[in-house]
Amino acid sequence: MRGTAATAALAAAAGSLSFGAWQAEQAHAADDAVEEAPSLCNGCSSKCGLVATTVGGRLWTLRGSDVHPYAKGHICGRGHGLAQMAYSDERLTSPMRRTESGEFEPVSWDDAFAEIGQKVKEIIAANGPESLAIIQDPRPSGKYYSKRFMNALGSPNVYAHSSSCNLSKESAYTYTIGASNYSTDFGNAKMVMFIGRSYGDGIRPSSVASLAAAAEAGTRIVSVDPRLNNSGIFSDDWVPINPGTDLAFLMAMCNVLIEEDLYDHEFVEQNTVGFEEFAAQAKECTPAWAETITDVPAERIEELARAMAAAAPAASIEAGWRAVIGCAYKNSFDTARAATAVNALLGCWGQKGGALLTSSPKAGKLDDARFDDPPKPEAKAIGAKEYPLALASAGTNVAALEAALDGRLKGMFFYNSNAAKGYAQPKAWTEALGKLDLVVTIDVQMSETALQSDYVLPECTYLERLELPEWIGGKKHFVGMRTRVLEPIHPETKACDEIFNGLAEACGVGEYFQFTAEELAAAQLKTVGVDIETIKKEGTVELADPKFAYGTPTFKTASGKFEFKTDAVGEAGLNPVIGYVERKVTPKVGEFYIVGGKQGIHSHTMTQNIAALNAISRQYNMERLWMSAKDAESLGIADGDTVELSSSEHTGTVAVRVTQRMKPGVLFLPTHYGGDSPYQTRAYQYGVALTDFIPFDTEPGVGSMMSQEVAVTVTKVEA
């Protein structure tokens, strides 16, 4: 997109000037000042650093920060598209209150705060603060203010989006390697295997760049995916697999590594616990057995395992993000554990070209009493007992949904979160939200969640606000920050800190909110020796070198070693040893597996209604359901035909994309469509959403949403 804008501008300048010079000239002609200010993109969890140029106070262009480790000079198409949110004709521009008839009416901030405060006090008096919860998508200011607000009220119920993203994986890794994530040392890798993670679709600019460079340098890239995804151009091998059977595939890889004695004995003996029990389970998981489950030929599994062993320790399974191991299946937690087990057998933890554990920076202790935390609530968060394996810092928001349904929760807040369309079954959310005494959503547009709220509080867009610093770990450490790029466009919108300060005051806990985000940011930055004025100019600043070194890392697990076996997992009712677990739903004859996935130009539900991005989707019919040519032929379906897609939960109609890039028997649905908010006219009922088709259920122990535990049927709709 940057290319397109630059090209158009250059064309307008008859090719005689550079873009920058042309831009300066245009600005001069209009007597408008050209200014630059840094920020962080809000398009997804990566929060890439960017530099915005404004002309006469209006956004002109964005470019990726050269310093920011995820951007490396680039932001992706969604990042460019999302910036348009600031000027959207379908933004929320004033607080809204839902009336008896279900319509929304504008309300002043003072009234909205006062009424919400009154209601919160009533709920606390009648049911205690534990009957309140907040769900937020972890953003720099949002995660801080959400937690502080709930804790100040006395509630421990703070949740991220994780149970519909990466909860199973982050929880599993914490048990096996003592860290919620790891990275691939692409620059030195000889072989990397992706288990349903696609850098070419679920984009982060730096990841795409490192994958491209590795492929160029001859690293063997293997993509295990029922779909030939858009990382395919970098891959040497496409291994089509039955969805949700990756655990059998990984256990069979372990079987080959152990039975053929290809594993790293030294690493296993010195740095792991539970190997004997694990080996006993892996013994049963032969490649021939796995073939019957995965549909990957036994010889293929053997060849891949041997090749990984030959390339070790410069070979690893990449860490994955959402698909398969994040929240998709009954066995996602165990699939994630098994991926780390393969890496343990390869002895690649911490090794050059292998799988790396790196550290993260954080702010030091603050000496200003205004910033002291409110007392820690005594009760444990809802879900902690039912889902003991869920990473505590993320929590499982599905437990909050369950508590809203059974009456334990009475009031819920949502910040930068479209839970009702994206986390667990939307129908279940509608029922739950309908039961609550108070629902408040803080958003920039009328999302499906906002639509079902009592109060909708409009935040200004990310380009119009300064936020708390964002700490970025890795081989090097960085801190980034949003600064105010644009003056507020709509006077009745407020920034995160102003909204929470107002809510807290109205709820009687204003004493904990006697500062602005800028004051806290300055104090936090000072603890790491960064001046806020510097970061306001530079956006992203490199911190002291953490002195990363290759070598076996310290595993921060209970045993201090890599854990093939974890007692706490056994106590939660799962197999303590990494081993095979079947997925819950297997399609019967006549039914299909269905998987979802990202598209490069969209983020979750958030970008569906962005005019330019929606227009691209419509131009290329990107909402279509992918079906293999073989299946299409046997069902008499041609490319572009409309079908009825049905599960036990939902039926919808959608056009089909017939392709050779799907494994027969599996369908693929991009996850960014099927909007239900009539206030978002471009996204409204364009395509279908996979979440609608998913039964409401949770992964045992962890509480993830099991986003792909469903079988579907397809019927051609006659024209």
Ligand SMILES: Nc1nc2c(c(=O)[nH]1)N[C@H]1C(S)=C(S)[C@@H](COP(=O)(O)OP(=O)(O)OC[C@H]3O[C@@H](n4cnc5c(=O)[nH]c(N)nc54)[C@H](O)[C@@H]3O)O[C@H]1N2
């Ligand atoms: N464009 C874009 N990029 C994003 C985001 C976004 O919304 N849009 N969001 C960011 C976030 S928050 C996340 S969590 C990540 C997600 O990043 P990923 O985990 O890479 O995301 P997905 O696109 O869901 O899945 C990747 C691939 O897994 C395959 N797959 C699905 N089911 C299975 C299975 O059972 N087995 C195997 N082997 N493969 C399977 C799909 O076909 C798909 O090609 O992306 C990040 N980047």
Ligand SMILES: Nc1nc2c(c(=O)[nH]1)N[C@H]1C(S)=C(S)[C@@H](COP(=O)(O)OP(=O)(O)OC[C@H]3O[C@@H](n4cnc5c(=O)[nH]c(N)nc54)[C@H](O)[C@@H]3O)O[C@H]1N2
């Ligand atoms: N249908 C569907 N569900 C999904 C996914 C999907 O792709 N499709 N992806 C899954 C994954 S991987 C993840 S990580 C989660 C993500 O889940 P969420 O983090 O909830 O992401 P979105 O669904 O995009 O919803 C974000 C909401 O924040 C609002 N928003 C945007 N900018 C701002 C802002 O500056 N301030 C405030 N207050 N609000 C803002 C958007 O309008 C939107 O309503 O969803 C999961 N569920």
Ligand code: SF4
């Ligand atoms: S990957 Fe793209 S959407 Fe996500 S933060 Fe970076 S630029 Fe924004």
Ligand SMILES: [Mo]
């Ligand atoms: Mo995610």
